[in-house]
Amino acid sequence: MTKYPKSTFFYLLSPHSLIMNPSISLKSHVLDPKRLESLMIRDKPVVPPDSVIRTFSHLKGDKVDLILTQDNEGLCQGSFLIRRGEWAKFFLDTWFDPLYRSYNFQKAEGHALEHVVQWHPTILTKLALVPQHLLNSYGVDIPSRGGRDVMHKEGEFVVRLVACELDTSRYCEKEFDQYYQQWKARLNKGSI
Structure with missing residues (x-):
């Protein structure tokens, strides 16, 4: 964020990922405030299946600073968007605070993320959950995480x-x- 101070959003993507359709613009796909509002999952448990803390039902797309997905096990930190600014610095400092880092959460930073989102309203008020397939389709069938419903589909x-x-x-x-071979085949056909 310091290196690119004119950027509005940053996209964090796990190194175990591949952008399969680079012709999709993140701005029109998810970041446009009106589009984001139509995609937001509202009044849903932040940590499935039954967290008492739920996403806000009244949040507007232009007020969102953090866009995440979730699977059946919880929030997915391997692919998310964050808006550059003071709030992002606060969020990242909170998430990576030594107190949470040393707490011995079972799933390390994943559970630390779920904790800060659920119990810090300042963070929850800027969070939008979107359908998983938009930013975080899975390459293999993992029944506990959602099975075939969350697996990658063409396009x-x-x-x-x-x-x-x-x-x-x-x-x-x-x-x-x-997946790389599929990507190359699409490139050779000119569909990328």
Whole structure:
């Protein structure tokens, strides 16, 4: 954010991801305030399935500073958008505060993110959840995370090989290559 002070939004994307459809503009896909308002998941538990803390139903698209997705296990921090500014600095400082970093959350920064979003209204008031397929489709069927409903489909923006580095039965490079070959085929056909 310091290096690119004229940028409005920053997109954080896991290194285990591939932008499958680079012709999609993030501005028109999700960042335009009217479009964002039409996509926002309102009055839904922040941490599924039954968190008592819910997304706001009255938040306007131009007031959103953090755009996340969630799967069946919780908030997804591997692909999100954040608006540059003082609020973003506050949010990142809070999320990475040594107190939360040393707390021994079971899923490290994932649970720390869920904690700060749920229990710090200053953060929740700037958060929009959007449908997962917009920014965070998964490359493999993981039933606990949503199964086939959250798997990447042709034409979607990004595919994320969620947790491939943590599962010894999976091979990240092989999974990545499958999607890379699809991407190259689309490029050769001129559809990218």
